[in-house]
Amino acid sequence: MKKYFEVSTKTIVATGLGAAIFMLLFMYVKVPSPVPNTSFQTAYGVAAFFATIYGPIAGGLIGFIGHALNDAIQYGSPWWSWVIASGVAGFIFGFAYKNTKVEEGEFKSKDIIKFNIIQIIGNAIAWLLVAPGLDILIYKEPTDLVFAQGLVAAISNAISAGVIGTFFLIAYASTRTKKGSIKKN
Amino acid sequence: MSNKLFSYNILDTPIHRLSGLTKLIGFLLLTFAVMFSYDIRVILAITLFSFYVLKMAQIKYSQIRIMVIYVAVFILINMVLTYLFSPEEGVKIYGTRHELVRIFGRYTITLEQILYQVTKALKYVSVIPLGIIFLLTTNPSEFASSLNRVGVNYKAAYAVSLTLRYFPDIQREYIDISLAQQARGLDLSHKAKLVDRFKNALVIIIPLIFSTMDRIESISNAMDLRGFGKYKTRTWYNSKKLAKEDFIAILISFLIFLLSIFVSIFINKSRFYNPFI
Numbered sequence: 430m431k432k433y434f435e436v437s438t439k440t441i442v443a444t445g446l447g448a449a450i451f452m453l454l455f456m457y458v459k460v461p462s463p464v465p466n467t468s469f470q471t472a473y474g475v476a477a478f479f480a481t482i483y484g485p486i487a488g489g490l491i492g493f494i495g496h497a498l499n500d501a502i503q504y505g506s507p508w509w510s511w512v513i514a515s516g517v518a519g520f521i522f523g524f525a526y527k528n529t530k531v532e533e534g535e536f537k538s539k540d541i542i543k544f545n546i547i548q549i550i551g552n553a554i555a556w557l558l559v560a561p562g563l564d565i566l567i568y569k570e571p572t573d574l575v576f577a578q579g580l581v582a583a584i585s586n587a588i589s590a591g592v593i594g595t596f597f598l599i600a601y602a603s604t605r606t607k608k609g610s611i612k613k614n
Numbered sequence: 615m616s617n618k619l620f621s622y623n624i625l626d627t628p629i630h631r632l633s634g635l636t637k638l639i640g641f642l643l644l645t646f647a648v649m650f651s652y653d654i655r656v657i658l659a660i661t662l663f664s665f666y667v668l669k670m671a672q673i674k675y676s677q678i679r680i681m682v683i684y685v686a687v688f689i690l691i692n693m694v695l696t697y698l699f700s701p702e703e704g705v706k707i708y709g710t711r712h713e714l715v716r717i718f719g720r721y722t723i724t725l726e727q728i729l730y731q732v733t734k735a736l737k738y739v740s741v742i743p744l745g746i747i748f749l750l751t752t753n754p755s756e757f758a759s760s761l762n763r764v765g766v767n768y769k770a771a772y773a774v775s776l777t778l779r780y781f782p783d784i785q786r787e788y789i790d791i792s793l794a795q796q797a798r799g800l801d802l803s804h805k806a807k808l809v810d811r812f813k814n815a816l817v818i819i820i821p822l823i824f825s826t827m828d829r830i831e832s833i834s835n836a837m838d839l840r841g842f843g844k845y846k847t848r849t850w851y852n853s854k855k856l857a858k859e860d861f862i863a864i865l866i867s868f869l870i871f872l873l874s875i876f877v878s879i880f881i882n883k884s885r886f887y888n889p890f891i
Binding site for chain 2: 436437438439441442443444445446447448449450452453454457458460469471474475478490494495498501502503504505506507509567568569570571572573574577578592593596597600601604
């Protein structure tokens with residue numbers, strides 16, 4: 430358990446810069462989806478990637494800080510229930526940390542499945558449980574509405590975290606030196 | 615893309631003179647007051663108060679135009695969706711039914727629904743000036759120290775200040791990469807196929823991420839060399855001492871917060887104000 434919650438200087442810096450990228454993508458880089466007026470948030474792909482490389486603390490804070498600052502800049506004030514849900518999603522993504530062989534330069538089928546299961550669990554808990562729950566508790570939104578919104582968010586964020594996160598991790602793995610790649614002649 | 619992140623400018627108004635800590639506490643207290651209460655009278659009072667403070671801080675409309683448009687669109691969509699999903703929410707909350715017009719099927723317009731939706735819209739409107747005031751009058755470097763002083767762990771506060779410090783750099787880099795790729799014929803609009811859109815977004819983000827990871831490496835080494843994180847607490851270069859005005863401002867925000875809770879508990883006996891009984 431301890432390996433997940435170590436906070437080094439690198440974790441802090443990765444959190445800061447990760448949140449900056451998260452914010453940037455959240456604002457500008459949306460992939461338009463086939464359903465009109467909706468889009469895939471590429472930001473969650475990046476959150477999943479950073480969480481896998483730097484752990485759950487970094488992942489959770491990236492989601493929370495990035496989403497809160499983004500809301501503050503775009504809308505004037507953060508929408509706390511969804512900001513917290515973003516943090517929860519990032520935190521859960523972080524359990525892929527050191528569970529895959531990405532640091533050893535390998536990200537193959539088994540690791541891809543592992544990463545995606547964790548990512549889907551994270552999105553489901555965040556958008557089907559935390560976000561609607563807090564919406565009802567804090568903002569007293571209508572129940573049907575918040576669950577419908579949550580479902581859309583869960584599906585689209587799971588797709589963008591799955592597609593983009595997986596691609597990033599494959600790309601990242603190919604830059605790492607493989608274990609045992611040096612042979613004695 | 616060209617809109618600046620924080621058009622923080624140094625002016626000499628009573629709001630600018632307050633310390634960042636005061637503004638953060640005030641912002642949190644007032645937004646929680648609005649978040650908690652569903653009493654239209656309380657919310658209206660806080661809205662008027664926050665617009666007054668906005669004027670006091672001499673913030674111009676041109677500085678916040680984009681934000682206002684975003685919020686207006688957001689509120690409009692939220693209102694329509696709320697009505698489509700539960701046209702009876704007001705009736706459910708207030709327990710009475712004053713029907714005005716029947717449109718079709720279950721879609722009727724009731725006084726209760728109007729009150730519920732107007733209150734909700736006003737709730738969004740009232741917090742916007744608060745956020746704007748906080749963002750535009752607080753020195754970004756002071757923000758981290760304020761966070762630390764309200765009890766956030768200094769490492770997390772430092773992460774926030776790193777985010778604010780590096781956002782413009784990353785934005786600039788993103789624009790460079792994006793323009794370079796577009797010059798090579800990359801299509802980012804929805805004319806491209808869905809799979810291609812994902813691929814094209816990746817082509818821009820991947821170089822951005824790898825250059826950022828190099829940057830993470832060098833920044834964290836630099837911070838380690840300077841002994842970051844050695845002690846349990848730290849001091850901040852950019853923190854102001856609290857003056858008399860700060861205590862007055864905190865007191866005012868705290869009183870408003872208490873008032874909102876007080877009205878809910880003792881006068882309305884719930885979070886909603888019910889004029890229908």
